[in-house]
Amino acid sequence: xxxxxxxxxxxxxxxxxxxxxxxxxxxVVGGPGSGKxxxxxxxxxxxxxxxxxxxxxxxxxxxxxxxxxKKLSEIMEKGQLVPLIGSPTLLLYIDxxxxxxxxxxxxxxxxxxxxxxxxxxxxxxxxxxxxxxEPVIKFYEGRGIVRKINAEGSVEEVFEEVCxxxxxxx
Ligand code: ADP
Ligand code: MG
Numbered sequence: 001x002x003x004x005x006x007x008x009x010x011x012x013x014x015x016x017x018x019x020x021x022x023x024x025x026x027x028v029v030g031g032p033g034s035g036k037x038x039x040x041x042x043x044x045x046x047x048x049x050x051x052x053x054x055x056x057x058x059x060x061x062x063x064x065x066x067x068x069x070k071k072l073s074e075i076m077e078k079g080q081l082v083p084l085i086g087s088p089t090l091l092l093y094i095d096x097x098x099x100x101x102x103x104x105x106x107x108x109x110x111x112x113x114x115x116x117x118x119x120x121x122x123x124x125x126x127x128x129x130x131x132x133x134e135p136v137i138k139f140y141e142g143r144g145i146v147r148k149i150n151a152e153g154s155v156e157e158v159f160e161e162v163c164x165x166x167x168x169x170x
Pocket of ligand 2: 036037
């Protein structure tokens, strides 16, 4: 699942649509446990982007049992892209190996209270992730906006790499 950061450049527009049109939108994509949430939090602090976690939004909508939630989970189960907000300016691909992701998720599972942070479910989430994300990354590679970040290092090391790409946007 991805994360999305949007940045308002101007404060004069009135509708939400107008706002999005004038915003920089950054997609943050990576496997479960790669560190997307952690990096997004740091990006928000440093750059003032608004963070929309697509995973959190979807989990909320789906668990509410609403019609919309049902439609969205059907789309996700087919491995298709859920329509969300708009075209990204940049896609940050937070790239960690599966061993690393599994270790981070198991550790997170000790305290997160997330029922999906357990070994059987993690394996499935990784498979889903790879099949669902590859086409997305390919698509945006074609547009030249994918920046691959080595996510094996420490939180600070990864963030440094993230910053070089965001700074280049200014
Ligand atoms: P995601 O949102 O991609 O699923 P999280 O940001 O929730 O991943 O990170 C998963 C777990 O790994 C969390 O417990 C987090 O504290 C930890 N973590 C994140 N980045 C790193 C890192 N670079 N090195 C070690 N642990 C990390
Ligand atoms: Mg997350």
